Amino acid sequence: MTEIIRIHSSNRDWEIIQRAADALAHDQLVVFPTETVYGLAGDLYSEKAAQAVYRIKGRDPGKPLPVQVAGLDDLKALALNLTDETMALVERFMPGPITLILNRSPHVPNWINPSGSTVGIRWPDHPIALSLLQKFGRPIFAPSANRSGQPPPITAQEAMAGLGDEPEIGLTLDSGPAGGLASTVVDLTCSPVRILRHGPITREQIERLMPVALD
Numbered sequence: 001m002t003e004i005i006r007i008h009s010s011n012r013d014w015e016i017i018q019r020a021a022d023a024l025a026h027d028q029l030v031v032f033p034t035e036t037v038y039g040l041a042g043d044l045y046s047e048k049a050a051q052a053v054y055r056i057k058g059r060d061p062g063k064p065l066p067v068q069v070a071g072l073d074d075l076k077a078l079a080l081n082l083t084d085e086t087m088a089l090v091e092r093f094m095p096g097p098i099t100l101i102l103n104r105s106p107h108v109p110n111w112i113n114p115s116g117s118t119v120g121i122r123w124p125d126h127p128i129a130l131s132l133l134q135k136f137g138r139p140i141f142a143p144s145a146n147r148s149g150q151p152p153p154i155t156a157q158e159a160m161a162g163l164g165d166e167p168e169i170g171l172t173l174d175s176g177p178a179g180g181l182a183s184t185v186v187d188l189t190c191s192p193v194r195i196l197r198h199g200p201i202t203r204e205q206i207e208r209l210m211p212v213a214l215d
Helices: 014-025 047-057 072-078 084-093 127-136 156-163 203-207
Strands: 003-006 029-032 039-043 098-103 118-122 169-174 184-187 194-197
Touching: 003 156, 014 029, 014 039, 014 127, 014 169, 029 047, 029 127, 029 156, 039 047, 039 127, 072 118, 084 098, 084 203, 156 169
Parallel strands: 003 169, 029 169, 098 184
Antiparallel strands: 029 039, 098 118, 184 194
16 A cells, blocks of 8 residues: 655655655655645656556546656756746746746657657745655656546545555655645747646736737
8 A cells, every 4th residue: 555654844854755766766656745736756767657657647648747847957958949938937937836838858758748849847846846856866757646537636635545556656745735726837839828727827927028829
């Protein structure tokens, strides 16, 4: 049975974070908190872990997996042709609850987006998520920790109730309720930029920086 470990955002236990990083390094998945919803993390460079996520979530095999990074260097390594608009959003809203759709670099494995040339990148603003990324030392993929078609989980208990006891899930980090609203998704591969999913970062906030296409 998947172990659920309580971890406090204000007092990070590095031994627990190390256990989660070790699980990722061995192709396992980790349920973890962010400032939006709970995510299901795997090593960006593990095809085995990616296949497990698609199976567990019942995710369309052609649907991309979103990526999370620990900082600007990782973002720059995974994306091509970063525009002034991209950097304006990065500087204003990252780390934070926004996912940027960008042209992917050769450093992004094909299984992250089997049917396209883009990648969705988020730099989370949550102490546990950031600690896990820093300890693991490389980017992760991290869709929400729910089966496809179900609401994203706000608690670790909701995540595990929805996903069930799957052997590929190494452990679950429980730091209490997440923010509850999935990240805003902005497509920067078109002009003007387009909001693909509305979330905590509003259209009005983005329009202060650049034109936004109508929905």
